[in-house]
Amino acid sequence: MVAVAHDESSYAPPAEVGEEELYHPKTFLGKYIWSQDAKIIGIQYAVTALAVGLVALALSGIMRLQLAFPNSFAFITPSNYLQFVTMHGLIMVVYLLTALFLGGFGNYLIPLMIGARDMAFPILNMLSYWTYLLAVVLLMATFFVPGGATGAGWTLYPPQAILQGTPGAGWGITLTLVSLGIFIIGFTMGGMNYVVTVLQLRTRGMTLMRLPLTIWGIFMATILALLAFPALFVSAIMMLMDHTLGTSFFVPAVVSRGQHLDFNGGSPILFQHLFWFFGHPEVYIVALPAFGIVSDLISTHARKNIFGYRMMVWAIVAIGGLSFVVWAHHMFVSGMNPYFGFFFATTTLIIAIPTAMKVYNWTVTLWRGDIHFTVPMLFSIGFIFTFLNGGLSGLFLGNVPVDLPLSHTLFVVAHFHMVMAVSPVLVLFGAIYHWYPKITGRMLDDTMGKVHFWITFVGAYCIFFPMHYLGYLGVPRRYYAMENTGFIPESAYALNVGITVAALIVGAVQLLFLYNLVWSYFKGKPSGSNPWRATTLEWQTEHTPPHHGNFGEALPVVYRWAYDYSVPGAKEDFIPQNQPPASAGTGGGGTSR
Amino acid sequence: MTSLFVLTAIMAVAVFWLLRQTVHVKPWVEDGPHKVVPPQASFSVPPVKVGLGVFLAVATSLFALMISAYFVRMMVGDWNSLVFPSVLWLNTGLLILSDVAMRSARRAARGADTERVRNALMAAGVCSFAFLVGQVWAWQQLNASGYFATADGAGAVAASPANAFFYLFTALHGLHLLGGLWVWGRTTAKVWGGVELARVRLSVELCTLYWHYLLLVWLVLFALLTPAVSELCRGRLF
16 A cells, blocks of 8 residues: 555545535524424434334233233223224334434434534424424324224225224324325425435545445435325325315215215225335335444444445345335235236345345354444344344235235234334334434443343244234234134134233333433443444544534545444554545555455 | 336436446445545535425426326226316416526526516516416316315216316415425515525526426326326226
8 A cells, every 4th residue: 555645635625515504503492492403303303203102102002901801991992992003003104213213313313424514404404303293293183182093094094094983084084194294294304305415415535335324224215205205195185185075086986874975986996006105115214224224233333344335235225116116015905917916926025135135244244243242233133133034924925825815914913013113123222222322422221221122122022923823823903802703712812911911011121211211311321422433423523412513623534434343454443434544554454355 | 107107217317326326336445545535425516406306306206196196096987077177278378488487587697687587587476376376266167167076965067086186286286386486485585685696596596497397297287187188098098
């Protein structure tokens, strides 16, 4: 390697986009409530999402109680049960996972990791959060309106979603649709920010191929969301028109309670197409940020560069593209032309290729790494297990003839909870343990973290693994109770009790996690600026937590990719992205690896 | 299917761009110093312009999905073509005029002719508002002749899904135009307030782009709604 004089200008030509002007708040309200700082907005998103997630967690506990001990709780009527199922799904998928990954981590991490001072459009960013909050408030309000929340299932299929007889068919469904529409408007404002910020505000030297995979995952997921959410938006508006104006987009001629309704000719299948055109990419909107984050966690805590970085990037892009052409595999039971079924089954199975590439690369990254069993690492390894598990059962369900008998059973519940509920949530926990020190300046308590991990991970297996078996037996999902059902053996009821006990324990241990969040904020061990000895830019800030504007006087200049761990010959086992190449003699790995 | 084609097109552009950026790059190899910080980290266009581009992609997805829904709903037996409000022809003319005026504002802004920017912007705004008024009038025409969107139990004649789509299309297109007019209002106010032309040039530029886009969308929607074309689609497609 040639020795080079450290003349800053030889590395860093002037940025083409000038530094943005920052908004400087003067009051407490301006700083923490109506904040335009992406970090504060990220925390606002995260706290709101976690709060609403707690509601959904409580709902799942109630559902489990009913399934294990039917007829024991007076307050769980069949209608309530359906409402709880619906709200649990809607909240978890849209209002918790999407909002926490993209709104929370996206806002906090994008500017810091790409070396920007803030998002491209801070005012729009602020509006995005407040719009999201309004959507959450409206959704929560449906619990208290006449008729209660909608019980149509999170997929909201018409005609039952808007006809009398379904719980919440009046106010409940109306407010839910409005809330979804508002959520999408808010998300679009935020999503434009994330995309433009990643494209335009990267610091000098941060090429696309030097971006940490976390950013790649969030970036691609945002693009998916921006293109897929309009499908939900259109279907929400059209269903709202069917419901309030009496149009017939989705509702065919119906006889309800002996009366001919005024609907005519609408197509429920049309709704299903629109819904799943959003619904399937939604799985990857949740999964891609998790893929990205877990790649960084594994690389950092195994002190080893991520295996196959370029392949990882292209796998993310390929999964994103493919996710738009598989939606009808959710509709095999609705009936379709066999050629369509063949097409969608094939595309579904093809997705397994880039996904498996990622799993291999994570495993190979761990292989002979200097693995530190920190709490984030434990959650990352847990994720590989649950994700692989859920992915394999997905291969079963992607085949039409296997899907048909299993579709309405607990097998599907087990599958999607493994692959898109437990897996991303494990990554979320790992990410919170990983970045909490940067956000607060204190470490989360390690012992509480390990207890939290083991109970959550083993508990999740106790909940969802037996569910595959129950589904295989034919135990149906969405049912309030299964009395006098001949084909379901006694042992299935016993298993249901076991699952519920596990679920309640897992639910309770999340309170320990919340306690840890609060306790560590005041009493946690001070973390210093880079406790994990990580390479990415957010750990190289002048202050921890980073001040408004993220970096000090000058923005960092990036000289290398994000994965220079255990470089042969280097002094430390990590080289930060903003460390200039060493001149001859001081090491720094001048050869290709 | 329409939306799939549109999405494929959007994706193809993105993937092609990504390929050029990434495929030959080996980030794990430490390059010579001249390559350590490649100069082109970003596009050399303002972030707002990229932002508008992203928004137009979102809007395209929205309209394409609505048009797909329109095609699917056409298949059902109860379909009747829209009773076409004739005022739509006039409205289309107005929107074209406003687009032409926007264009002329952009040209004037590039040539630093403040007077013409002012007049052209005003003309564009007036024509756009006239277009919106015309659209509401079209709603009135339909409503007056008993073609409200719904099947109100009394008259079966009112039940027409094509009308429902007409209301949906025009409402969403109108809302997008209103959003554009808000930006137009801020820009025009600045120009009339005597702000330096260089500081509004970008806004005028973006408005022009947005007006082009909305005109294009309207022309597609307009064509699809005309009875001749919708009958043709129905015959051809199904």
